[in-house]
Amino acid sequence: MTQTIQAKVIDLRYLIDNFRIHLVLDDSFFSEWQRDLPEINDLDKQLLDKVKTGYLNLLNYPPLLEDVVRMAVVDPLLFIGDFYLAPFYVKSEESIDIAVPDEDVIIRGRIDTLVLKEQFWVMIIESKRASFSIEEGLAQILAYMLGNPYTDKPSFGMIATGSEFIFVKLVKGNPPRYALSKGFLIRNPGNELYEVLRILRHLTRLASA
Secondary structure (H helix, E strand, O other): OOEEEEHHHOOHHHHHHHHOOEEOOOHHHHOOOOOOOOOOOHHHHHHHHHHHHHHHHHOOOOOOOHHHHHHHHHHHHHHHOOOOOOOEEEEEEEEEEEEOOOOOEEEEEEEEEEEEEOOEEEEEEEEOOOOOOOHHHHHHHHHHHHOOOOOOOOEEEEEEOOOEEEEEEEEOOOOOEEEEOOOEEOOOOOOOHHHHHHHHHHHHHHHOO
16 A cells, blocks of 8 residues: 655655665756856846835834744745746646655655746746744755756756745756755845845756756
């Protein structure tokens, strides 16, 4: 009898034991978040400054839950990046099943926001409560990315807690390998959302090329 496991309860140890996934620390494996990034214009910056200001205001009214993080930070970021315009489109709460190799186990979950272009998975975005760390979403987003049916190119993703963003690259193979960008924090001086938007645009262009 096939066992079904919810993706939200999967941890990194489970993925290591069952998929042999491993972290790559060599910077050259995931250099895409650091080089050849497009510039953003002054209007983009003004809008991102408003997103940062709005988020900092919301912190004065805890708890800041997942839906609020998405509405206040992730959704505006997608809007400013033109990810609601053709040829992109967004499906919310997309379901996905991932079969565990050599076992009668199915991992089942729902992706918080998925941006697609021409049937390719371009970006998976997992919003978490502001009080959570990035680690809370890492195993879940990796499980979703393992379910990507397109194996001939890397998958890219982003985890957003509201206060922090981190990008993920996964190369499916035997075994699957992944790497992480540095974390980008809204509270840092300046506005690191500028860099987040530049990386988003670059990675989606690479993934849909």
